[in-house]
Amino acid sequence: MTTTKVVIIGGGIAGLCAAYDLHKAGCDVTLHEASSRFGGKIYSSKVGHRIVDAGPDSFPARLPQGRQLCEDLGLDSELTSPIAPIPSLIHRDGKLFTPPKGTVLGIPTDLEALAESGLISSDGVARAAEDLNLPSTTIGDDASVGTYFRARLGDEVTDWLIEPTIGASHASDINRLSLRASSPVLWDIATSNRSIIKGLREARGGVGSTQGSAGVNEPVFSGLPGGIYRIVERLLEELSGADLRLDSPIEDLESLEYDHLIIATPTPVTARLMQSVSPDGAKLLADIEYSSLAQVTVEFSKSALSSIPETSMLFFPAIGGGVLSNATWLSNKWAHYAETSGHRDTVLIRLTSGRSGDGRAIGLDDDTLTSRLISDFRTAIQVDQEPLNSRVVRWPEALPHYAPGHATRVEQILASVAKDAPQVQLVGAAYEGTQLPVCIGSGRDAAARILA
Template sequence: MSDVVRRAVVIGGGIAGLSAAWEFHRAGWTVDVYEASDRWGGKILTSPVGDEPGAPMVDAGPDAVLMRAEAGRELVEQLGLTDEMTHPIAPKPAYLFLDGRLHVLPGGTVLGVPVDPLALEHTDLISEAGRDRAARDLTMPPGDLADDVTIGSLCRERLGDELTDRLIDPLVGGINASDIDRLSLRAAAPLLAEAMTEHGSLIRGLGKMYPQIGAALGGDRDESGDHGNRPVKRPPVFFSLSGGVGRIIERLTEELPATGLHLGHPIRALNEIPDPTTVDAIVVATPARVVAGLIGDVPAVRAHLADLPYAGVSQATVIIPGQPPLDAAGILFPRVGGTMLTASTWLSSKWPHYRADDQALIRLTSGRYGDDRTARMDDATLTATLLGELDQAVPLVAEPSAVRIQRWPSALPQYEPGHLDRVAEVRADLVRHHPRIRLAGAAYDGIGIPACIAGGRQAARELLA
């Protein structure tokens, strides 16, 4: 073993790049992180809503991290943030706006698939015919899933169009700012793929994989007959931090040696890396099109990353004075409804750290792949349009006292069928051409924060090894 200190370079200072840097740092390597913009965090941003002194600092990108995935919890613990962890205020209903009215999002479902036979009994979101059609999944032959398909094609075949359009697409397509008729089953909904391959049915498979969800409905059911988000005690699904998700970025950049943190320093070609002869390992953690420019000498990188599609999102976060007009975690606006608004997140009802009884803090999200209508609007038109659409669902009695606009152009990679095979090909080709370079970030193994953390750390571990 040599005691020479090794040097790693990380390109891109979002959560994936900083997680890779954290891994190198913990192993005793020197690490330089180069970030093109003037702030750390990439899509993670906690910023003020309004210009007043003391304006609330609110998440403008992700506001929730999945508990189930270990990578997020582990990093929070290592950064000493466990005491700042918060969970959604339970139980708050979530709604869907369709047919001109609100429907409580039915409980007893996983990704919109009813795992409890009673899940859809008490909602008029899905007709009786739609429920019967979905139940055919239980008696249909398993089918052949040898090739990757779209989430939509599988769900339409197994469960019918009604459930697919009115429940599954708003949930699964919504998270990806996409529609499920273009997203890869294996890459964007691995749970559904697992249910089919392991159990031959979506309803039966997810029911076996999540017995507590069916059991919660069948056993610990409240007596109100409300089969929406009923008050059943379950471990929280998400966490955040009392200072917002941006606290993770703050702590990472506090822990990493300041001499290695370079803001406003884009790297567009490998020969732009300072002191290249001293570099032992490189992690590229930028969006895909930047990777294609950086290491375009690798054929699979050029072929598969240069044109990886991304969806853009435009948001208005508003403070509405007075009592919140709805006590909800949020409202989804399904694609079939035709609105520009895709979701409204009622942050002050959802999270304890944003809780307020005298005002509503609401984040309005628009934009999905193929729908960039709001991206072309000026800020005032965007705000008025999104508030107007929200007003159709929940009449708002007051004008906002503060507004924050956040544009995220090309923010969310779209995993199309065959994505995982293409990523495997890219990685294999990269190792052949550049054994000391690895890739990390939302373009590869999952867009969620835990997946990006795990990907960054794994990239660094491979190079450390």
């Protein structure tokens, strides 16, 4: 029996998960990673005395692939939930508002609560209520999140409630973001109901709810004390003996020998690599845009802040015009950031900027970026002192932007590659979801197909 030789390009979570399953099954695995560390977007480093996630700090608990991997790696007993499922706050005109009761994935289902929230004007509430009576909106094969919700609920609700919720999680301009690919649950409701509010009211038990099937509160996100990077460390331990190469960028496929090839890189790289073997696939891959993010994580003394909100997330909608898009109050969100011994009198906040098409932040030098983000943050929370510690991280190709038509484009890419280069598989965030469990699943599914 000869051993199956598999080459993997890209050492982010998708490539590492494929390598893990294939190595365990006895394949001869070689993984090439261009940079000098594994993990891709998963990365932790020190802010003051704490090791703090700079990429993902958690993953959605409802998607099974994240927990399954942690179980396989013996990390599941350490998974932790946010301290409390506290609602996020939305910043408008210098004030912070709690999203109205009944808001699901940014969409208000309780119009009385919307009116009482103070976030939306009475005209805006009246316009949102029109959704209940308007004829259905034609969306064909796909529509942008902005186009669909502006038609159903009007501009005000779309800009101040839906944009921060859906736009921020995809680091995208909602006016160019695919409803179908970014929010499959909403897509299903939008295509099978005339009114989105009525559709959501009916589906609410299962959508965006913290109530599990057993009727008990289930966590929405899972995190890991010590940082999500620990998953990468465990994968690397399990991969001992495999041929894992750092500082090994692959520029073309000609030099590689393999029975199977898995490409787990962002699509600008994948497109270049596929040019010689699947030109049609490569052309479609090159059309997928990326958004860049820049983050400043700051540690303040508690006494420096006028107030500490009872939430872990402050959203700054794009229409407000600032550079800051959201602030994650890490020490409100995770016990492991709140209670590191000796640091209880400090708070840790991650300030994030960047959306597709908005490259204002990434080009700023560290000092200017830090002061711009803190200055935007100060419009919501009064800060009287400079941070004790800060860390700047830039992600130039942070997240793929799923433009309308993305799902069809992905089907076409995968069909072209299957026809032109059946021994090649494409995995990672660019295709069927950017969240960690989806990326984990895409790498493991590719391994399973090879092993089958």
